[in-house]
Structures are given as C-alpha cells and as structure tokens.
Amino acid sequence: MQGIPKTYDQSQEPNVYKLWESSGYFNPDNLTGKPFTIMMPPPNVTGDLHVGHALFLTLQDIMIRFGRMRGRKTLWLPGTDHAAIATQSKIEADLYKQEGKTRFNLGREEFLKRVEVYAQTKHDNIVRQIRRMGASCDWSREAFTLDEQRSLAVRTAFKKMYDAGLIYRGKRIVNWDSKLKTTVSDDEVEWKDETASFYYLRYGPFVIGTARPETKFGDKYVVMHPKDKRYKNYKHGQKLEVEWINGKVTATVIKDETVDPEFGTGVMTITPWHDAADFEIAQRHNLDFEQIIDDRGVLLPIAGEFANQHIKKARPLIVEKLKAKGLLEKIDESYSHRVATNSRGGGLIEPQIKEQWFVDVTTLKEPMLKTVKSGKIKIIPKRFEKIYFHWIDNLRDWCISRQIWYGHQIPVWYKDGKTFCDTKPPAEPGWVQDPDTLDTWFSSGLWTFSTLGWPQETTDLKTFHPTDVLETGYDILFFWVARMILMSEFLLDDIPFRTVYLHGLIRDKDRQKMSKTKGNVIDPLGIIDTYGTDALRMGLIVGNLPGNDLPLSEDKVRGYRNFANKVWNAARFVLQNIIDLPSPSRRGAGGEVVMTSEDKKILRDLDKFTSEITKKLEKFDFAHAAEDLYHYFWHTFADKIIEESKPKLADPKKRASAQLMLTTMLETQLKLLHPFMPFVTEAIWQLTHKDLLMIQSWPTKGKRK
C-alpha cells in the first residue's frame, strides 16, 4: 500500500480504457437483463471532436454506465456521419484553396476518392478521441451512415416511401445555393440580418420597392391588396403599358390579400421564379413564371444588355440605368432585412424553380405529433415539446435531393421517359441513374434502426428497438429528432426512442457558439492532457441543466481535477488503514466486526444519500447528482468522517468498526461516482480488486455487500 503515489496520475487513463474494452463488457452480448439502448449521435467526419461532443459522450456514458451497473443489457452503439453537404463543402474549399480547382475540374469519381480519404482519416481520429473520453460503447457494432448496411437501409426506405407515394418528384421553388450548386432544405437555411439599399422604382403609375433590382426584368404583374382604397380604381386583371428597365412591358394588375398595405407603397411587382412568396401568389392566380438568373447567379437573355453578367456586378449598372431613365424615385440606404444563406458552409441562397425530390409530410405530421402529445415520447426539458409542435405545424414538404456528389445517390433510374425505383438497378441496359444524392438527414433519420440491421429482421432489431434514450443538442431537434420520429413511425410503425434528452450548447469563454464551420472549436483533448478526462467530464456536467447553454471555463475543470485527486487520496488513506481488516470471506466464526452505533449511523446516512443519487439519475438530473456526489465525498466523507475516524482507528475497541465503515463508505461512493468519473474510480478499485468496478452492482439500500 505504501506504493500508492500521492498524486492521482491521469496518464494511466488509456490503460484503464483498454482494460474495460478488452473485458468485453461494452458489448451487450456479454451482459444479461432488460435491454437498455442509446444510439450515439454520429459525429460528422468533417473535423475533430469538440467540447460539444465531449458533453454528449459524457452524458450518454453516465446513463450507460448507470444502466450497466443496474443490471441492464446495455447497448451504446457508436458511429459516424458522412455529413454529405458539410463534408463536400469542406473538401471543395480545400481543393480551391490548395489547387485552385473546383470539383468539376476533377470529375465525380476522382473527387469522391478524395472525400473518402479525408473522411477515413477524420473517422479514425474521431474514434480515438471517443475512446479517450472514456465512452463505454460497443465498438463491435460501430456504424457509418454511408457504409454498405446503412446504404441498403437508405435505398429500402426510399423505395418504401416512393411506393407509398410519400416521395415524389416535383417542379417547385427551392433554396438554391449558387456557390455549392445544390439545393438545401428549408431547415438548412440560415437568415442573416443585413443593412442594404432599398430602391423605390416607378412602375407606370405606381411606385414599387425592392432590395433586388437585378431580379426585376421579368416583372409583369403588379400586385396590391384588394381592399386598399388608394388603388380601388385598378381592377384585377387590368392591363397597363409601362416603361420598364429595357423598354415597354405590359403589366397586369393582380389583387392579392397577402400584400401588406402598410409596407412601402402597398404595391409590389413579383418575381415568381426567384422568390418563394411571389411563387405562391403566381400559383394562386395561375400566372407565368420566368427565370431571370441562372444556377451560377448570371443574368439570362431576358436581362437584355445585362445578360451574361453576374448579378453582383450588374446591380449598380442596372440602378444606374434606372436612374438615367428617370425610373428611380429614391433610395433608402439603411434598409434592414434578412438574407438567406446556407448554414452548412455554403453561400447565399438564391431561390429557383427546379425539379427535385420531396417527401410529402402532410400524412406524416399526425403520427409525429401524436407520439409526443400522447407521452409515448417524452422530451426533456418539456418546454421543447411546444417548440416541436410549432415546428410541425409549419412543416412543409421536405426537399431531399441534392446536387452534390458525396452521399447516397438516389435509387431511381430513367430510360425513355420511364422511371424506375428500387434498391437495385434495373437488369436491362440503358437505364441512367438520377445523378442527385440525398439530404444527409435522410440517412440520419434511419439511425435508430439502420444501425441494428434493418431492413433485415435481425435479433438486434428485435432486442434493442425502440431505443430508450436519444440524447442530443436542442439545435438539431428539427433536423434530426423530428426526422427520426417521422422515419421510424412510417417504416417501423413504432417510436424510435422513449425519451429525448436535449442538452444545451457548450459555448466558449466569450459565450460564442462553437461550431464546426466557424472554426472556434476548443479541443477537449488538450484539456484532457492537462486535467484528465474525469475532470473534464465533471466540468461539463455540474451546472449543466438540460436545454441550457454552458460556457466552458478552464478554472472549473481544474477544480474537478483537484477533486479527482481528493478521491484518490481519501482512498489512499482508507486502503492504508484497513490492511489488518479481515476480508469479508474470512470474517465470521468469531471474526465478526461489531459496528459501533456511531458508525452504523454513518452507514444509514450513506444509504439515504445513495437513494437520493439514484433518484436523481432516474430523473436525468445529472447536474445535481454530480454536485451532490462532489459535496458528499469532499465535505462529508473526507472533511468530517475521515477526520473523525482517526481517533477511532487508534482505539482498539473501535478500530475494526471504523475500518469496516470506511471501506464501505469508500466502495459505495466509488460505485456512485463511477458513471461520472470512471477512470479514477476504476483505478482505485483495481488497487484491491481483481474484477471491474464497471460491472459492479449499483448500491441499493440494505444490499451493501
């Protein structure tokens, strides 16, 4: 015992992890009991792990280790996400920066090779980092959203939805990223505030306002509210000759209730091809659609002398011409509005009318609502349920086709105007597969069951689905959680999980949101090297309530490094002082330890404390459980109970009782602390035990061993 170092050495953590992993107990096949399952949110293979990942790994590992110790057949299935658009945009950016090339210069095959090399490198690093966090997940079942098994699941899901009429191809207005040259879904659009110039233009007898004069070439409808008295003399359908940018056009008056009479002059012209709201007005009144800007942001022949110019360059010239023609009434320089951008590392969104694949969500809304409203799925914290309902109310058909190359290619083939959808290509020659790929969230939506071997009816699927807990950030409630519910309800007619635990975002010290694309991520591995994994885990858990953001401070982590050392030294004290206590098997037959009433009371309090911790863990209240454990160990056990045990140990009449009390206190607390601080607790346990703390039974009242 003299050999135990005075300071806890966290550099032994990787060895402890090897011990766990080689034991086989990460794999539920080696466990018994009622299944308990969590699917790990697969990190994107776009970068390294950041502290947000460290947080979810910690939270899920706490639940998993707690479950395992309580005798559950525990499965935590790890994996990674190909993150189609995020990964592709990263590679494209690198390619352009390093070689001045675009993906089109390389070609589809060569480009994909590069992406795969990159993804593999990142994957290997991520997996190493997940291990370093102490995650007790089953590596034998690891999955990737783009591997063979998951690809089959994706094609199968697509076909089933296609056959059910839930997936259709339609020509509609979509969000076009003219930089990445692909569509993105409504949810991926990020609106950014911007101050711009707002132009008031003369349009015949009217004055219309626009922030985008370069889209106005084809405007031949002038729209106003039917009840606007200022324009009561103009009739719906009435035609007027007006002088416009490139000469005379015939304008048609349209009365539509969506026009806000309070805004500007109460009159507007519309550009149905490049504006979602205008598109709807045009649809309602059966108007013409004309494309003005191409996929690259270049003006088409309709722009006359401005054709073939990029909109950025053309705008000032167009304004100049309008001014020269006397059509420019005035300019409001401080007009604030929002511009749409692609949140996944792309560029400005330019609405376009395009033929794309969509998921018809109208019939799927009902089950999505019902599962949560009925309480079959519980969201923690509860306030997010309302946000979820509101999102579903506003949900429109989900555009799932992307014009990028990295991802699941759409399982549809064309030939002579015929369409064929299946999980395999048609046997006869001559069919050409749709070149588009699927939204990455389409494959993520299948995650709870694609990971278990679906569409095959595997034992794993029967055993572990629906999963118990889905733990993730509130920022992907819509992207991911909602889509999983949608997919699982339709394809399996079952919920994907019972409880959704939403954690907040870890922010940097300036409270800035960390994100993969912003590049302000903090490397948790650096923190681990200095303070140890247990310290980081505690720093991320204490004070972290579901749904609330948490700024990360190094001071806090340092405090828990000190706590790990405190645990180590308290253990050292106990172990050094119980050497002459007979082991449980050799007690009895005259060797029974008679507990003093004082020590009995301490153990009764321990029982009470244990059940409080258990209750908090059952309620997903990890922050308070961790805080309580910290206080109890340090300020009750170390400061008081250990100090008061010193004279008892010196008293031959009380010594054995104190020894038994101390070792019981220590072992129970090691078990309670283990889900939170697995490394230091296991390292201490290993000093005197041949088996693993990881699979000890969770302490319960009266069954203390």
Add this chain to the structure above:
RNA sequence: GGACGGUUAGCUCAGUGGUAGAGCACUUCUUUGACGUAGAAGGGGUCGCAGGUUCAAAUCCUGCACCGUCCACCA
C-alpha cells in the same frame, strides 16, 4: 410580428412561499504522516424594475426594461 428562456455574491450558476446557497476568485491563519491539486476560519448579495396576492415572495400574478434563442412568405 409571434413564442420561449434568462436577469440571485467579482465570475459561472443552484435555489418555486417561511430568517439568502455552491464552485471558482478574494482575505486571514495552518509548515503538512490521506491529500498544499490540502485543512480551518472569514468577507461579500436592498435576489433586473414597478405594482399586486399573502401573516409571509428570490419563489405566485400583472406590467415594463434589458440580454439571448427559436419560428414567420415584409416585396
């Protein structure tokens, strides 16, 4: 324009009706046989503002302010 969250000690946050709490930071002391990554003691808050309910409000109600987030077809 809607909705939600926050506003408590220098900092980060707990605390949902009954004499203000924790961690870190700060002050003083302890030269140490478990640990100085420690121990003991201590200072520090009119709990955003204004009303109201109550014997009693940080805690419930109303309004306001500021910060933050989400949603929404203001051309």
